[in-house]
Amino acid sequence: MGFVQESKENQVKKKVEEGLRSKMKQKALKECDQYTAKYAECASGRTISVVWQCRKQAKELNECLHQFTNDSVLEEMKKNYMLEQDNKNKNRT
Numbered sequence: 001m002g003f004v005q006e007s008k009e010n011q012v013k014k015k016v017e018e019g020l021r022s023k024m025k026q027k028a029l030k031e032c033d034q035y036t037a038k039y040a041e042c043a044s045g046r047t048i049s050v051v052w053q054c055r056k057q058a059k060e061l062n063e064c065l066h067q068f069t070n071d072s073v074l075e076e077m078k079k080n081y082m083l084e085q086d087n088k089n090k091n092r093t
Helices: 003-009 013-033 035-041 054-067 070-091
Strands: none
Touching: 013 035, 013 054, 013 070, 054 070
């Protein structure tokens, strides 16, 4: 499959991409809930000191979130969306 054909297949409307990004972020937050809780617990009652006191928890949270919110995940979601749309269109005819 050529680059042009592949890029056309992965193109989605801006609104659809925004929706997919939102779903991706929601899934990431759900999957990383334990790290979010650890960071929130550490940050509770702190102001400026949260930066250095909770550095470890912040790093763990960011690493977890990055697993679920990167370009390859988004591209896979776009690909799945396009396949679903193709299947819907085929079923209509």
